[in-house]
Amino acid sequence: METNDKHLIVSALENGTVLDHIPADQVYKALDILDLKGVDHQITIGINLKSKQFGRKGIIKIADRFFADEDLNKLALIAPKATVNIIRNFKVVEKKKLEMPATVEGIARCMNPKCITNHQPVKTRFTTIDNGDSISLLCHYCEKITDTKGIF
Amino acid sequence: MGRSLISIQDFSKEEILHVLEVAKEFEKNRSQKILEGKVVGSLFFEPSTRTRLSFETAVNRLGARVIGFSDATNTSVSKGETLKDTIKMVSNYVDLIVMRHPLEGSSRYASEVASVPVVNAGDGANQHPSQTLLDLYTVMQTQGRLDGLTINMVGDLKYGRTTHSLLQAMSHFNPTFIFTAPDELKMPQEYKTFLDGKGIPYKETGSLEEHLNDCDILYMTRVQQERFNDPMEYEKVKDVYRLTASMLGGVKPNMKILHPLPRVNEIDQDVDDTPYAYYFKQAENGLYVRMAIISYLLGYR
Numbered sequence: 001m002e003t004n005d006k007h008l009i010v011s012a013l014e015n016g017t018v019l020d021h022i023p024a025d026q027v028y029k030a031l032d033i034l035d036l037k038g039v040d041h042q043i044t045i046g047i048n049l050k051s052k053q054f055g056r057k058g059i060i061k062i063a064d065r066f067f068a069d070e071d072l073n074k075l076a077l078i079a080p081k082a083t084v085n086i087i088r089n090f091k092v093v094e095k096k097k098l099e100m101p102a103t104v105e106g107i108a109r110c111m112n113p114k115c116i117t118n119h120q121p122v123k124t125r126f127t128t129i130d131n132g133d134s135i136s137l138l139c140h141y142c143e144k145i146t147d148t149k150g151i152f
Numbered sequence: 153m154g155r156s157l158i159s160i161q162d163f164s165k166e167e168i169l170h171v172l173e174v175a176k177e178f179e180k181n182r183s184q185k186i187l188e189g190k191v192v193g194s195l196f197f198e199p200s201t202r203t204r205l206s207f208e209t210a211v212n213r214l215g216a217r218v219i220g221f222s223d224a225t226n227t228s229v230s231k232g233e234t235l236k237d238t239i240k241m242v243s244n245y246v247d248l249i250v251m252r253h254p255l256e257g258s259s260r261y262a263s264e265v266a267s268v269p270v271v272n273a274g275d276g277a278n279q280h281p282s283q284t285l286l287d288l289y290t291v292m293q294t295q296g297r298l299d300g301l302t303i304n305m306v307g308d309l310k311y312g313r314t315t316h317s318l319l320q321a322m323s324h325f326n327p328t329f330i331f332t333a334p335d336e337l338k339m340p341q342e343y344k345t346f347l348d349g350k351g352i353p354y355k356e357t358g359s360l361e362e363h364l365n366d367c368d369i370l371y372m373t374r375v376q377q378e379r380f381n382d383p384m385e386y387e388k389v390k391d392v393y394r395l396t397a398s399m400l401g402g403v404k405p406n407m408k409i410l411h412p413l414p415r416v417n418e419i420d421q422d423v424d425d426t427p428y429a430y431y432f433k434q435a436e437n438g439l440y441v442r443m444a445i446i447s448y449l450l451g452y453r
Binding site: 034081110112114116117119120121122139140141142143144 | 159234235236253254255257261275276278279342
C-alpha cells in the first residue's frame, strides 16, 4: 500500500494527451497557450509533483484530445523540455519531444511599450532566438528583443 | 503589392549600392520628371519638418504629386481610426506611401496592409532607413569608398536609431567601430552581439577626445529628450559631449564629421567653418537619396 501511493497521485487516462515535465510554474501558461481554458474535456492538472529530472514539475492530462504538432510546439517557448505522450486505450502509443518553432504568432506579447502591437489590434509575430538555456523573441514589427520570462 | 523599404535590413548589399549609384545620378541632375502622373501619400502621424520637406521635395523633383498630412491631430486618426483603416484608404488613392509614426513597428504593419509600397520615414526609435542610406551615400562621397573605414559614433548610442541602422548597414563593408557614449547611453548589447557574430571589431569609450584622431568618420548624434522616459536621466547626460574646432588639431586629413541634425550643443558653431564639417551637405544628400529610393521602389530605376 505505502509503496504504491505515489502512483495514485495522477490518475490514468484512457485516451488523450499527457504533457509531462512542464516547469511547475508554467502550467497555467501552458493551458493558455493550448487554449484549454473553458473546454469541455476532462483535464487533470498536477503542479509541484516530484521529479528526478526537475525537482518539481507540472503535468497536464487532457482526455480525448489530440493536438497538431504545430500547436504543441508553441509550448517549447515556456517548457522546452516538456514531453508529450499520446495515450490510446491506457497505453502510451507515441512519445514526442517539442521542437522550437522558428516563428510564433499571436501567443506572446512584445515587451516594448511603444510597439505597435501594444496599441493597435495587430497579431504579434516573433522570430525565436535560442540562447542555449533560454529563448528570446525578436519582434517582427518593432525589431526589439523580448525575453520569454514574464511575457504572457 | 510592391516592394517596401521599412528597415535597412530589407535591402541587400547590392540594393544598397544600387540606390547609392542612382542617387549619384540625381545629384548631377536633380530635376528628372520620371514619375509624372504619379501620386505619393505623405503620412506624417508626428511632425518632422526636415524629413517631410526632404521627401516631398524629392517627390516634386521627380514630377509626381504629394497628398497627405504633417500632423495627425486634424485627421480621422484623432477620431479613433485604426492605422490599418487609414492605410487601406490612402492605398486606394496613391502609388506609394511615405510614412512617419511615433509607434515602433507601425511602418512594417502598414506595409502589410497597404496595396502599394511603403517607405518608412521613421517609426519611433526603431528604423529610419532613408537616413541610413543618405549617411552611407555621404560616407561614400567623402571617403571615395565604403570598405574598411573606421567610424566613431558619438552621443546617444542607446536610443539613437540612426547609429543602430548605420551600424547594420555598414556591417556589409568591413568597418571598425568606435562607440563613444556615457555609461547611461552605451550601445545596446544586441548590436554588439550582432557585430561579434560578424567578426567586426569595435572599441567603447566614454571620452570624446580619445578617438578623434584615428577615425575616418565622426558620427555625432544629439541626445534626444523625447526618447527619455525619465527627465532626470536626460538632465544627467544632455550636454555630455561638445565638439569644438580646437579639438580637431590632430585628426586625419580625410576625416569628416556627420550628424543627422538637428544639433543642439554637441557640435560648436566654430566647427562649421573647418574642412571636417560635412553635416549640411549630408542633409542635402537626403534629397538625392530619397529620389533614388522612391524611383527604385516604383520600378523606374
